[in-house]
Amino acid sequence: MIVLPRKLFLMAAAAIFMLQSASAGAAETEYPCMDELERFCKDVQPAAGLLVTCLNGHVEELSPSCRAKVERSLKRIEEATKLCEPDIQKFCADVTPGQGRVLNCMKSKLELLSPACREKVVQYGGHVPKKPSAHE
Numbered sequence: 001m002i003v004l005p006r007k008l009f010l011m012a013a014a015a016i017f018m019l020q021s022a023s024a025g026a027a028e029t030e031y032p033c034m035d036e037l038e039r040f041c042k043d044v045q046p047a048a049g050l051l052v053t054c055l056n057g058h059v060e061e062l063s064p065s066c067r068a069k070v071e072r073s074l075k076r077i078e079e080a081t082k083l084c085e086p087d088i089q090k091f092c093a094d095v096t097p098g099q100g101r102v103l104n105c106m107k108s109k110l111e112l113l114s115p116a117c118r119e120k121v122v123q124y125g126g127h128v129p130k131k132p133s134a135h136e
Helices: 006-021 034-040 050-056 064-091 101-108 115-123
Strands: none
Touching: 034 050, 050 064, 064 101, 064 115, 101 115
16 A cells, blocks of 8 residues: 555545546546545545545535535536436445445446446546457
8 A cells, every 4th residue: 555645645635636526628626625634524535525525524614615516516526426317326326325336336337327427437536447459
């Protein structure tokens, strides 16, 4: 396991949070939640919405810019969940939500998902499997 210095870890966590919540095509150069991540979520591993969930648990204590970022992220997560609901029911109905379990299940079924849901799963950390070439 790679151990990162604390400051680097927090910057990586903030970067992941920003990437997951950034709107398509928008380049964000600031990290409005850096202080809040250090104060409230320093022990949370960056993964599948855990940082957003942690920050949302402290919503009244967040700076206005961080609160806005968290609200936008939660809205995107809610939209993705609604969009993927049929696929979640079809492929991951037996998975207990929380700690990224549903997203991990969806990632494992990526090639079976509807195109719109697949796009959201890829956006939130999935990958697009390479199709084998004719020579493999």
